[in-house]
Amino acid sequence: MIRISILASGSAGNAILARAGGTTLLIDAGLSAKRIQGLLDGLDDPPEGLDGVLISHEHIDHTRGVAGLCKKHGMPVFTNPFTGERLRGMGIEAEMRYFSTPSTFKVGSFLITPFTVPHDAADPVGFVLKYQESSFAVASDLGYAPKSVVNAIRGVNALLLESNHDEVMLQQHDKRPPSVKQRILSHHGHLSNRAASELITEIATPDLRHVLLAHLSEDCNSPSLAINAMRDALQKTGNTHTQVDCPGAAGAQLPFSITI
Ligand SMILES: [Zn+2]
Ligand SMILES: [Zn+2]
Incomplete structure (x- = not known):
């Protein structure tokens, strides 16, 4: 099983914790290191340490706390070379381990497959994380979903998906x-x-148990609009069992954790 905790979501900062088989990874670290550490320590089941941070792209709402957390935990950054170059340019001094999209790589217990997304950054990616029979995909900060994204995330058990604006x-x-x-x-x-709703009709299979709507705009969206649009789309595909949540939206408690 994979334990997923959404620590932050939105233009003010994004960070996700993923744990399985004794491996603990962050996906993006877009709040200050101090705030992320505080959120980790405040979890009901706080992690003992961190084994690395995967970086989707260099925008500050995904990277603000990277340098501080890498220093504190002595952990590497997993990124591709173009994004790594941008991170260095931003003064982030950490051990960089490069992956090559879309080749699958292993970090501890996780198998990780990065996929390219269209976004205004150096070499932005999303990720599919697998551990045994469980899979979790992160698809945020993308202008649209080309076929390659559809193919990368189809069939996962849980999906964190951007639903930015109405x-x-x-x-x-x-x-x-x-x-x-x-x-x-x-x-x-x-x-x-x-x-986001159109994409779900293409990728939802009966295995999709959870959709986490992310990166909602504060002034051009509302959690109820985003959730209703997603529920309608899931209904069309017959996936009435799929749970939809909007962690990080106004009033919603963070961190928000699920196990798949
Ligand atoms: Zn962002
Ligand atoms: Zn971005």
């Missing part, structure tokens, strides 16, 4: 300049509720 709320929002709206809506921006 398209109508974003278009009607008057505080965002057109250039920012354009960036979010572009092929290298962020996934809308509609796009």
Whole structure:
């Protein structure tokens, strides 16, 4: 089984803890090291240590705490060379272990398969983590879902999926300049509720037990809109048993943990 704890989600910071078979990994570390450590220590079952951090891309809401946590735990960063170069440019001094997308690699008990996502960063990726019969995919910060993403995540047991904005709320929002709206809506921006729902109809199998909606915009989305859109889509595929949660949305308690 894989134990997953969402520590933070959204434009202020993203971090996920994944544990299985005695291996403990972070996926992104976008809050300060101190805050992430505090969240880890506050878990009902706090980890004894960390074995590494997987980096999806270099944006600060995914990397803010990387340097501090690597130093504290003496752990390596798992990244690809282009993202690693950006991390070095940001002053992150840590041991970098490079993977080559989409080749599967092993960290302790986990088998990890990175997949390319379209986003405005050096070489952004999502991940599928496997341990024995359990699988968990992270697909966040992507402008759209090309076939390669669909193929990478189809059949997983749990999926953390970006459901960034409601398209109508974003278009009607008057505080965002057109250039920012354009960036979010572009092929290298962020996934809308509609796009996330469409993707789920392509990848959901009866094995999909949990969808965690992530990276919600605070002013251009609401948890109920995102959850309802996702539930409707799951219903269409006959996956009424799939649990949908929106950890990190306003009022929702974090950390949020599930076991698959
Ligand atoms: Zn982000
Ligand atoms: Zn990003």
